[in-house]
Amino acid sequence: SAVISQKPSRDICQRGTSLTxxxxxxxxxxxxxxxxxxxxxxxxxxxxxNQGSEATYESGFVIDKFPISRPNLTFSTLTVSNMSPExxxxxxxxxxxxxxxxxxxxxFGPGTRLTVT
Amino acid sequence: xxxxxxxxxxxVVHEGDTVTLNCSYEVTNFRSLLWYKQEKKxxxxxxxxxxxxIEKKSGRLSSILDKKELFSILNITATQxxxxxxxxxxxxxxxxxxLTFGSGTQLTVLP
Numbered sequence: 001s002a003v004i005s006q007k008p009s010r011d012i013c014q015r016g017t018s019l020t021x022x023x024x025x026x027x028x029x030x031x032x033x034x035x036x037x038x039x040x041x042x043x044x045x046x047x048x049x050n051q052g053s054e055a056t057y058e059s060g061f062v063i064d065k066f067p068i069s070r071p072n073l074t075f076s077t078l079t080v081s082n083m084s085p086e087x088x089x090x091x092x093x094x095x096x097x098x099x100x101x102x103x104x105x106x107x108f109g110p111g112t113r114l115t116v117t
Numbered sequence: 118x119x120x121x122x123x124x125x126x127x128x129v130v131h132e133g134d135t136v137t138l139n140c141s142y143e144v145t146n147f148r149s150l151l152w153y154k155q156e157k158k159x160x161x162x163x164x165x166x167x168x169x170x171i172e173k174k175s176g177r178l179s180s181i182l183d184k185k186e187l188f189s190i191l192n193i194t195a196t197q198x199x200x201x202x203x204x205x206x207x208x209x210x211x212x213x214x215x216l217t218f219g220s221g222t223q224l225t226v227l228p
Contacts, residue, residue: 103148106162
């Protein structure tokens with residue numbers, strides 16, 4: 001499976017500011033995914049990031065609030081803009097692993113715990 | 118809209134007990150079902166199931182899928198305190214490669 005790292009591991013930010021989260025993979029991958037996990041909740045997909053094209057956002061998530069970059073096949077960033085306390089969550093990036101022919105095993109990075117005060 | 122429902126939401130057992138976690142789904146064009154263990158932040162991949170009736174096994178953990186009844190179970194035998202975690206079920210459908218997650222089962226194993 002791919003080795004995925006995320007930076008920062010955690011941060012405490014003031015409302016109105018922005019934070020950029022980095023995701024690095026040790027091998028080239030076509031698609032990277034960004035998820036959010038609010039306290040006590042399950043994972044919700046924010047967007048899918050393909051290298052060389054605009055990210056595809058899920059319903060309820062917009063580019064102005066969560067701009068994503070995907071400059072190459074091993075790296076992506078997610079920015080949480082103009083933060084409010086409701087943005088306090090764990091943010092996770094994930095990548096496809098083995099293609100089984102029926103779908104991809106998907107692996108997750110270690111996550112970024114964001115607290116907005 | 119794809120839907121994944123897990124039960125129970127939480128479970129407290131003692132070491133040595135056997136537990137069964139449930140996951141039911143309603144998706145269009147099902148492809149696969151995945152189980153993850155989440156202890157702190159990162160979900161750790163456990164199993165991927167694509168065919169009915171074929172058990173996947175890893176140590177004390179096993180899982181099986183029923184595509185007719187649209188559910189999967191995750192069994193953990195001889196539980197240990199280290200099994201305490203949130204267990205997440207997720208489904209992949211259609212041509213999309215993203216996952217739809219259930220709400221998770223919080224398992225607590227007491228010594």
